[in-house]
Amino acid sequence: xxxxxxxxxxxxxxxxxxxxxxxxxxxxxxxxxxxxxxxxxxxxxxxxxxxxxxxxxxxxxxxxxxxxxxxxxxxxxxxxxxxxxxxxxxxxxxxxxxxxxxxxxxxxxxxxxxxxxxxxxxxxxxxxxxxxxxxxxxxxxxxxxxxxxxxxxxxxxxxxxxxxxxxxxxxxxxxxxxxxxxxxxxxxxxxxxxxxxxxxxxxxxxxxxxxxxxxxxxxxxxxxxxxxxxxxxxxxxxxxxxxxxxxxxxxxxxxxxxxxxxxxxxxxxxxxxxxxxxxxxxxxxxxxxxxxxxxxxxxxxxxxxxxxxxxxxxxxxxxxxxxxxxxxxxxxxxxxxxxxxxxxxxxxxxxxxxxxxxxxxxxxxxxxxxxxxxxxxxxxxxxxxxxxxxxxxxxxxxxxxxxxxxxxxxxxxxxxxxxxxxxxxxxxxxxx
Numbered sequence: 133x134x135x136x137x138x139x140x141x142x143x144x145x146x147x148x149x150x151x152x153x154x155x156x157x158x159x160x161x162x163x164x165x166x167x168x169x170x171x172x173x174x175x176x177x178x179x180x181x182x183x184x185x186x187x188x189x190x191x192x193x194x195x196x197x198x199x200x201x202x203x204x205x206x207x208x209x210x211x212x213x214x215x216x217x218x219x220x221x222x223x224x225x226x227x228x229x230x231x232x233x234x235x236x237x238x239x240x241x242x243x244x245x246x247x248x249x250x251x252x253x254x255x256x257x258x259x260x261x262x263x264x265x266x267x268x269x270x271x272x273x274x275x276x277x278x279x280x281x282x283x284x285x286x287x288x289x290x291x292x293x294x295x296x297x298x299x300x301x302x303x304x305x306x307x308x309x310x311x312x313x314x315x316x317x318x319x320x321x322x323x324x325x326x327x328x329x330x331x332x333x334x335x336x337x338x339x340x341x342x343x344x345x346x347x348x349x350x351x352x353x354x355x356x357x358x359x360x361x362x363x364x365x366x367x368x369x370x371x372x373x374x375x376x377x378x379x380x381x382x383x384x385x386x387x388x389x390x391x392x393x394x395x396x397x398x399x400x401x402x403x404x405x406x407x408x409x410x411x412x413x414x415x416x417x418x419x420x421x422x423x424x425x426x427x428x429x430x431x432x433x434x435x436x437x438x439x440x441x442x443x444x445x446x447x448x449x450x451x452x453x454x455x456x457x458x459x460x461x462x463x464x465x466x467x468x469x470x471x472x473x474x475x476x477x478x479x480x481x482x483x484x485x486x487x488x489x490x491x492x493x494x495x496x497x498x499x500x501x502x503x504x505x506x507x508x509x510x511x512x513x514x515x516x517x518x519x520x521x522x523x524x525x526x527x528x529x530x531x532x533x534x535x536x537x538x539x540x541x542x543x544x545x546x547x548x549x550x551x552x553x554x555x556x557x558x559x560x561x562x563x564x
Contacts, residue, residue, distance in 0.1 A: 143399070151448050159190070175210040176432065176434070178210070208237065215432075216240050223242065224243075256375065256377075268326060269304060273306055324349070330356060331475060340365070344369075346370050351371035358376055363393055382433045383425045396458060402425070405421060421458075422438075466556060479494060482528070486524070489507070490508060492505065495555050498557055518536050
């Protein structure tokens with residue numbers, strides 16, 4: 133708790149430091165993570181030895197550029213335990229990436245490293261009017277009454293919630309009917325609603341159809357890129373302001389923007405960002421974003437390729453404190469025949485603990501037929517897996533036919549390095 137408080141205070145200081153001083157501070161933090169990783173992680177020690185940088189001294193940003201870039205595929209070759217810098221214990225929190233490629237990846241954090249993401253988010257909320265006396269609603273895959281790990285580990289938070297009604301929050305399941313979700317939000321009267329763009333898009337469409345509006349002061353979005361049309365729709369029907377976050381499980385909550393999709397302000401004491409391969413795409417200058425997590429020493433991510441590309445800004449703050457629009461994280465929304473919708477967030481809930489399935493993809497044909505493509509582990513029992521999948525599916529989408537196909541390999545989008553987990557096949561004669 134004390135370390136988290138110190139970290140919270142440090143966010144204010146790093147916010148006001150000039151860019152020149154900030155770069156020197158980042159260089160110092162980068163050097164510490166680099167030295168720690170090559171000393172304690174078998175992966176980094178072997179990888180850096182093979183690439184001839186094991187004895188590299190980090191004294192400048194030019195030295196950083198000598199370090200080879202890594203990605204998820206390279207790290208998978210070595211395995212989870214070899215990347216870690218310590219033994220796995222009960223004091224280590226293990227998470228999985230969202231699986232935007234359909235294939236989750238495990239990541240380890242110390243409790244401080246993990247919960248620092250909550251501190252970053254709280255600090256960002258407070259910039260926009262939130263106080264611990266105001267309520268937050270999580271519109272998520274969880275159900276009412278769910279206790280989060282951070283609340284269980286930091287018992288003082290639970291006591292504050294109970295005794296003084298501080299850090300109050302409600303959970304509303306995304307699997308509730310939209311009318312019920314709207315009714316629960318209206319009853320809860322939150323200052324902040326936290327969800328994903330695809331879920332809020334469904335909610336906004338429902339409100340628009342009924343000519344209604346929610347008056348939420350701050351809507352926090354995560355996990356997907358939003359479009360200008362979505363930003364307008366959300367502010368028209370759901371909220372006063374939109375706080376859009378950029379992050380990944382490798383570095384959660386590393387950047388934010390308010391009511392604007394053209395930029396993200398980064399958290400410079402947590403992420404060191406580089407933008408490489410700068411080029412012109414659709415009349416805009418963009419580049420691939422490479423990130424280093426400056427605080428995770430349990431499972432370091434050093435010069436890590438997220439697979440996204442971002443807008444290049446003509447600013448001294450770029451990319452130390454600010455990057456342009458983020459691309460590569462938007463998923464379609466599938467509307468089912470019974471009027472329900474299927475989004476990435478909901479599909480992830482179905483498959484997050486389905487270890488026999490390596491990758492998956494939902495496809496909706498122009499006529500509405502729904503296919504699920506599965507890549508499974510070699511030698512797996514297909515009839516048993518099919519039965520398990522359909523049981524999971526029918527639990528939430530009973531009455532909707534789902535055709536299952538077995539796939540050996542999925543095609544990756546050349547621009548983003550990913551593929552859509554959910555895709556609608558458009559009718560070429562009607563859709564452009």
